[in-house]
Amino acid sequence: MRKPIHITTPRSTLEEIEKRFPVSKASEKAIKALVDEFKAQLSHREEEPVNSIEPEKRRKRASAA
Amino acid sequence: MPPLPDPKGVFLNVPYDEEFSSLYVAYIVGLCQLDLVPHLASEISGGGRRLDRIIQLIQSCRYSIHDLSRVETSVAPAAVPRFNMPLELGMTITWANLHPSRHDWFVWESESYRIQRSASDLNGTDAYIHNGTPEGVLRELSNAFWRDPMPSVPQMITVYGLVNSALNSIFVRTGTRNPYDRSVFMELCRLSSSLTTFFFPSTKSAV
Numbered sequence: 602m603r604k605p606i607h608i609t610t611p612r613s614t615l616e617e618i619e620k621r622f623p624v625s626k627a628s629e630k631a632i633k634a635l636v637d638e639f640k641a642q643l644s645h646r647e648e649e650p651v652n653s654i655e656p657e658k659r660r661k662r663a664s665a666a
Numbered sequence: 667m668p669p670l671p672d673p674k675g676v677f678l679n680v681p682y683d684e685e686f687s688s689l690y691v692a693y694i695v696g697l698c699q700l701d702l703v704p705h706l707a708s709e710i711s712g713g714g715r716r717l718d719r720i721i722q723l724i725q726s727c728r729y730s731i732h733d734l735s736r737v738e739t740s741v742a743p744a745a746v747p748r749f750n751m752p753l754e755l756g757m758t759i760t761w762a763n764l765h766p767s768r769h770d771w772f773v774w775e776s777e778s779y780r781i782q783r784s785a786s787d788l789n790g791t792d793a794y795i796h797n798g799t800p801e802g803v804l805r806e807l808s809n810a811f812w813r814d815p816m817p818s819v820p821q822m823i824t825v826y827g828l829v830n831s832a833l834n835s836i837f838v839r840t841g842t843r844n845p846y847d848r849s850v851f852m853e854l855c856r857l858s859s860s861l862t863t864f865f866f867p868s869t870k871s872a873v
Contacts, residue, residue: 603792606729606770608813610673612701617674618859621703622852631839632853636860639828 668725671768674703675727679754681736682708682846688830690845691854692800693731695826696807698858699817699866702729706851707754721757728769729811730758735776735798737784752785772810774803800826817866825861832857 676697680690697704705727710719724730732755739745755773762769773791775781776798781788794810796802804822833845840849
């Protein structure tokens with residue numbers, strides 16, 4: 602296996618993303634609303650277990666195999 | 667000589683098809699969580715030949731990921747091999763060989779040893795095997811890049827689940843059902859990055 606690349610750049614990706622990928626005001630507002638919604642959801646429950654992601658797809662894959 | 671590449675820029679050379687969309691979202695989420703900035707050919711607007719713009723994008727990124735897992739013949743009416751991904755990988759290898767300090771490229775595949783059958787010239791290249799799953803993509807991104815500290819794979823999967831669940835509302839807002847459209851790509855990057863900052867606030871402060 603190839604040696605992993607150590608990322609040493611400063612951590613400011615959100616600012617860079619915002620600068621490089623400017624979205625409309627409406628989209629920006631909607632993204633913020635989504636993030637707030639997720640925050641609210643997550644504040645009331647523990648982190649989801651790994652296996653909870655896309656259970657339907659997992660089942661389909663398993664049955665296909 | 668083009669300007670120095672963005673040290674966080676990662677050019678994503680992936681198939682633009684519906685079946686691949688969950689892996690595509692995983693690439694975006696994973697890269698944002700690793701404090702890298704994903705780039706896609708469709709983000710480039712303006713005139714000029716598409717190929718020239720792709721070359722410029724490759725040159726402007728420090729890294730590139732080439733997912734060859736769907737290099738296969740298309741379905742009817744006329745089955746033809748999908749050459750875009752290998753073509754862009756070839757251009758990247760040439761650029762990286764000419765300027766090794768400016769670019770590192772990675773090959774991603776769904777199955778071990780498939781690459782030896784589809785492109786035997788790449789023998790000796792360690793491909794990252796994602797097994798065709800978003801979890802696999804996130805796991806292999808963690809293997810390819812690391813920083814200290816970095817989110818765990820289960821944490822990355824949680825953020826992936828949230829972003830993926832928001833895809834439909836992004837489609838509604840952007841008026842498209844194509845996840846590879848420029849507007850959707852930009853929103854996915856913004857959302858992934860915003861959530862990363864929320865989940866891992868330490869990643870916000872400069873090292």
